[in-house]
Amino acid sequence: xxxxxxxxxxxxxxxxxxxxxxxxxxxxxxxxxxxxxxxxxxxxxxxxxxxxxxxxxxxxxxxxxxxxxxxxxxxxxxxxxxxxxxxxxxxxxxxxxxxxxxxxxxxxxxxxxxxxxxxxxxxxxxxxxxxxxxxxxxxxxxxxxxxxxxxxxxxxxxxxxxxxxxxxxxxxxxxxxxxxxxxxxxxxxxxxxxxxxxxxxxxxxxxxxxxxxxxxxxxxxxxxxxxxxxxxxxxxxxxxxxxxxxxxxxxxxxxxxxxxxxxxxxxxxxxxxxxxxxxxxxxxxxxxxxxxxxxxxxxxxxxxxxxxxxxxxxxxxxxxxxxxxxxxxxxxxxxxxxxxxxxxxxxxxxxxxxxxxxxxxxxxxxxxxxxxxxxxxxxxxxxxxxxxxxxxxxxxxxxxxxxxxxxxxxxxxx
Amino acid sequence: xxxxxxxxxxxxxxxxxxxxxxxxxxxxxxxxxxxxxxxxxxxxxxxxxxxxxxxxxxxxxxxxxxxxxxxxxxxxxxxxxxxxxxxxxxxxxxxxxxxxxxxxxxxxxxxxxxxxxxxxxxxxxxxxxxxxxxxxxxxxxxxxxxxxxxxxxxxxxxxxxxxxxxxxxxxxxxxxxxxxxxxxxxxxxxxxxxxxxxxxxxxxxxxxxxxxxxxxxxxxxxxxxxxxxxxxxxxxxxxxxxxxxxxxxxxxxxxxxxxxxxxxxxxxxxxxxxxxxxxxxxxxxxxxxxxxxxxxxxxxxxxxxxxxxxxxxxxxxxxxxxxxxxxxxxxxxxxxxxxxxxxxxxxxxxxxxxxxxxxxxxxxxxxxxxxxxxxxxxxxxxxxxxxxxxxxxxxxxxxxxxxxxxxxxxxxxxxxxxxxxxxxxxxxxxxxxxxxxxxxxxxxxxxxxxxxxxxxxxxxxxxxxxxxxxxxxxxxxxxxxxxxxxxxxxxxxxxxxxxxxxxxxxxxxxxxxxxxxxx
Numbered sequence: 001x002x003x004x005x006x007x008x009x010x011x012x013x014x015x016x017x018x019x020x021x022x023x024x025x026x027x028x029x030x031x032x033x034x035x036x037x038x039x040x041x042x043x044x045x046x047x048x049x050x051x052x053x054x055x056x057x058x059x060x061x062x063x064x065x066x067x068x069x070x071x072x073x074x075x076x077x078x079x080x081x082x083x084x085x086x087x088x089x090x091x092x093x094x095x096x097x098x099x100x101x102x103x104x105x106x107x108x109x110x111x112x113x114x115x116x117x118x119x120x121x122x123x124x125x126x127x128x129x130x131x132x133x134x135x136x137x138x139x140x141x142x143x144x145x146x147x148x149x150x151x152x153x154x155x156x157x158x159x160x161x162x163x164x165x166x167x168x169x170x171x172x173x174x175x176x177x178x179x180x181x182x183x184x185x186x187x188x189x190x191x192x193x194x195x196x197x198x199x200x201x202x203x204x205x206x207x208x209x210x211x212x213x214x215x216x217x218x219x220x221x222x223x224x225x226x227x228x229x230x231x232x233x234x235x236x237x238x239x240x241x242x243x244x245x246x247x248x249x250x251x252x253x254x255x256x257x258x259x260x261x262x263x264x265x266x267x268x269x270x271x272x273x274x275x276x277x278x279x280x281x282x283x284x285x286x287x288x289x290x291x292x293x294x295x296x297x298x299x300x301x302x303x304x305x306x307x308x309x310x311x312x313x314x315x316x317x318x319x320x321x322x323x324x325x326x327x328x329x330x331x332x333x334x335x336x337x338x339x340x341x342x343x344x345x346x347x348x349x350x351x352x353x354x355x356x357x358x359x360x361x362x363x364x365x366x367x368x369x370x371x372x373x374x375x376x377x378x379x380x381x382x383x384x385x386x387x388x389x390x391x392x393x394x395x396x397x398x399x400x401x402x403x404x405x406x407x408x409x410x411x412x413x414x
Numbered sequence: 415x416x417x418x419x420x421x422x423x424x425x426x427x428x429x430x431x432x433x434x435x436x437x438x439x440x441x442x443x444x445x446x447x448x449x450x451x452x453x454x455x456x457x458x459x460x461x462x463x464x465x466x467x468x469x470x471x472x473x474x475x476x477x478x479x480x481x482x483x484x485x486x487x488x489x490x491x492x493x494x495x496x497x498x499x500x501x502x503x504x505x506x507x508x509x510x511x512x513x514x515x516x517x518x519x520x521x522x523x524x525x526x527x528x529x530x531x532x533x534x535x536x537x538x539x540x541x542x543x544x545x546x547x548x549x550x551x552x553x554x555x556x557x558x559x560x561x562x563x564x565x566x567x568x569x570x571x572x573x574x575x576x577x578x579x580x581x582x583x584x585x586x587x588x589x590x591x592x593x594x595x596x597x598x599x600x601x602x603x604x605x606x607x608x609x610x611x612x613x614x615x616x617x618x619x620x621x622x623x624x625x626x627x628x629x630x631x632x633x634x635x636x637x638x639x640x641x642x643x644x645x646x647x648x649x650x651x652x653x654x655x656x657x658x659x660x661x662x663x664x665x666x667x668x669x670x671x672x673x674x675x676x677x678x679x680x681x682x683x684x685x686x687x688x689x690x691x692x693x694x695x696x697x698x699x700x701x702x703x704x705x706x707x708x709x710x711x712x713x714x715x716x717x718x719x720x721x722x723x724x725x726x727x728x729x730x731x732x733x734x735x736x737x738x739x740x741x742x743x744x745x746x747x748x749x750x751x752x753x754x755x756x757x758x759x760x761x762x763x764x765x766x767x768x769x770x771x772x773x774x775x776x777x778x779x780x781x782x783x784x785x786x787x788x789x790x791x792x793x794x795x796x797x798x799x800x801x802x803x804x805x806x807x808x809x810x811x812x813x814x815x816x817x818x819x820x821x822x823x824x825x826x827x828x829x830x831x832x833x834x835x836x837x838x839x840x841x842x843x844x845x846x847x848x849x850x851x852x853x854x855x856x857x858x859x860x861x862x863x864x865x866x867x868x869x870x871x872x873x874x875x876x877x878x879x880x881x882x883x884x885x886x887x888x889x890x891x892x893x894x895x896x897x898x899x900x901x902x903x904x905x906x907x908x909x910x911x912x913x914x915x916x917x918x919x920x921x922x923x924x925x926x927x928x929x930x931x932x933x
Contacts, residue, residue: 224764224766227764228761228764228765231757231760231761231763231764232761234757234760234761235754235757235758235760235761238750238753238754238756238757239754239757241750241753241754242747242750242751242753242754244750245743245744245746245747245750245751246747248739248743248746248747249740249743249744249747252736252737252739252740252743253740255736255739256733256736256737256740259729259732259733259736260733262729263726263729263730263733266722266725266726266729267726268722269893269896269897270897270901271896271897271900271901274900274901274904275900278904278908281908285911374766374767377767377770378767378769378770378932381770381773381774381932382770382773382929382930382932385773385777385929385932386926386929386930388929389922389925389926389929390926392918392922393919393922393923393926396915396918396919396922397915397919399915400912400915400916400919403908403911403912403915404912406908407905407908407909407912410901410904410905410908411905
């Protein structure tokens with residue numbers, strides 16, 4: 001488990017929020033099972049949340065000769081991760097690989113809003129209520145923060161574990177260059193361009209997907225990935241809703257515990273003991289309920305979200321291969337036409353050669369990538385489902401014990 | 415003339431009762447400061463036989479005071495009757511104060527001790543045994559809701575089964591068919607008879623036009639089944655609370671409700687009837703009166719208790735709202751879990767790695783079982799916890815009402831004192847006047863009036879003391895019941911939570927090896 005030091009949260013969102021975590025010795029991939037070796041180990045050792053940006057401290061340990069030192073750290077922001085990811089996507093050389101999906105943008109908006117509302121409403125509630133709510137919100141903020149750190153870390157670890165991508169120059173610059181990379185977020189014009197590019201790409205994707213593949217393996221993968229991606233999307237949404245209900249229940253139990261406490265202190269009869277004991281019980285069980293929700297989120301919801309993004313990356317790979325296939329077939333047709341007309345044959349031949357090479361290169365690596373994807377997926381699901389079941393069991397047993405001991409006390413009293 | 419008749423009737427009544435209570439005084443030590451639970455006191459009682467045709471003069475009393483000795487002496491008046499107030503205040507008052515005439519203005523009525531026929535003693539013992547405190551042996555169940563009739567005139571008939579060994583009933587086990595308005599009618603009768611003398615009458619379940627309409631229209635869906643079940647359970651709890659009350663269980667209306675196969679329809683309970691509107695008007699009038707009566711509270715106990723009940727009311731309402739939210743969210747969780755289970759099953763189907771696919775299907779199965787679990791827990795949340803809180807919120811309103819009645823009684827007493835004072839002043843004036851011819855007649859008249867008002871003042875004081883005493887006892891009983899109810903329900907609720915966690919452990923333990931088996 002990641003451990004965090006003291007943190008301070010102020011009432012107004014305009015003040016910086018400082019959250020630190022201690023550095024860990026071994027890199028650990030949260031959602032995916034990755035073989036990491038000593039030649040290149042990357043992790044995020046620290047993170048700082050400031051108003052609207054998060055600063056990650058990327059820590060590298062490497063025995064590779066192309067780095068100046070064996071161990072070093074730099075500070076990076078989310079935009080720089082995106083830049084790195086996009087540079088992979090745009091690199092033709094990597095067309096045959098599944099590009100590790102970019103980490104989602106850190107989103108503290110909802111949490112910050114709640115914190116601000118709490119600050120505004122401070123006058124209307126009792127001191128205890130305010131402290132309690134503040135603690136909860138801080139815990140929530142912390143949880144989101146942990147998650148975003150984990151997602152950024154996983155991205156880097158995936159790149160570091162990939163035999164080809166780990167050698168990428170941009171990646172090394174990202175890891176080592178201790179100045180600002182001067183990467184800015186996309187401005188409006190570029191975002192619009194991106195949007196149109198995506199539209200064109202999806203349309204093209206449909207066309208390309210329609211082309212039947214001679215290779216059984218890829219044809220199967222195509223159908224599989226399409227269906228799988230949709231179902232993972234659905235499962236991810238449903239698991240989110242389920243977890244939200246869990247959180248609501250934990251909140252309700254919290255309120256019930258408070259009211260029971262008031263009742264217990266007010267009551268002059270025998271039953272006040274009951275109220276106080278049950279209030280105490282509910283305080284504890286609601287923490288467990290909250291933990292259950294948090295763990296389900298981490299082990300189930302995050303897993304599904306990650307594989308939603310991964311399966312999209314795999315689909316993108318298939319698209320690129322499909323595109324290359326179409327280009328290859330078009331080049332073949334062009335060559336035949338050129339030969340028939342006996343015009344520009346050499347040009348057509350070279351172009352056909354290029355397309356053929358490109359296609360074959362992509363096909364070869366794609367096959368391996370997709371097999372690896374399956375292996376990784378199975379391993380990740382196994383790990384997370386086992387951990388989910390173990391955590392659910394642990395919490396249920398803890399919950400049961402609390403209930404039983406309280407019942408024992410109450411029954412003994414009557 | 416009328417006044418003389420009234421006075422003599424009153425005198426006889428009071429003497430009889432005071433005589434009886436005189437013997438009562440000899441038997442027990444009075445303890446005003448703390449409300450005592452109904453001890454099996456040795457009391458004299460007039461037997462009520464269900465077959466008596468005469469004026470139902472008295473009911474069996476098992477508690478210390480002869481409070482309701484003449485509760486049945488007044489006519490069976492429904493809430494619609496506008497003569498209610500005068501009848502209850504002028505007639506032989508059902509609330510007879512015990513003998514310690516404190517601030518009585520005149521000593522007209524002397525307490526006399528009268529021997530009690532032995533027949534009363536015997537029957538009292540029997541009833542004591544049966545109906546004293548924890549020896550209550552009566553169980554009521556409401557079951558088999560059946561739709562009778564069609565369309566908007568349809569209604570649900572519930573079977574009310576009583577199992578008891580109490581001898582006030584004809585049999586030991588019997589059932590009748592009742593509809594919802596019958597229950598409301600019963601409550602309305604009990605409230606009109608007992609609330610104004612300080613008894614906490616358990617409130618009947620609330621009406622619901624929306625819920626009932628759905629049932630009438632014939633929608634055989636989950637929400638109308640749930641509605642009927644909710645109502646059935648509420649009616650059962652209502653009857654059990656009513657019969658647990660030592661005084662109410664002996665009320666002929668209650669006995670008739672439980673026993674007789676035919677019951678006159680209680681039309682006055684309909685919301686939009688003339689009676690309903692009159693009820694609303696009365697309620698409004700009461701609310702205004704409550705604000706204008708400024709009572710000199712001489713008894714700290716009452717002030718304290720009223721404050722306690724205010725606080726309790728507030729907190730219980732808050733708690734009820736939170737528990738209702740919990741029920742809602744738990745139902746939501748159940749639905750969302752079921753939905754996720756389906757989704758996981760689909761994912762398992764499309765997964766092409768066999769072991770993982772199987773594990774995902776297993777996960778889907780586990781989640782499906784868990785969703786059932788959540789649904790069951792939501793029912794427990796509701797029927798155990800939420801409904802109890804709702805019942806107590808309504809009960810506390812009844813308790814507050816009884817305190818208000820005491821205020822009204824006090825106010826009446828004060829008004830009578832004011833009137834008496836006025837009459838005395840008028841008499842004094844007459845004495846000073848110098849008109850001999852008219853004087854004698856006027857003097858006589860005023861003397862009569864003074865007597866009347868003196869009587870009223872005494873009655874008012876007695877009523878006030880009686881209601882105060884009754885309330886203390888009732889509150890004591892109420893608190894005892896409340897403690898018991900809450901303890902029982904809290905334990906049952908925690909047990910339901912234990913069950914849920916145990917099941918969860920079972921399900922996840924079954925799943926874990928499946929997850930580990932993914933290779």
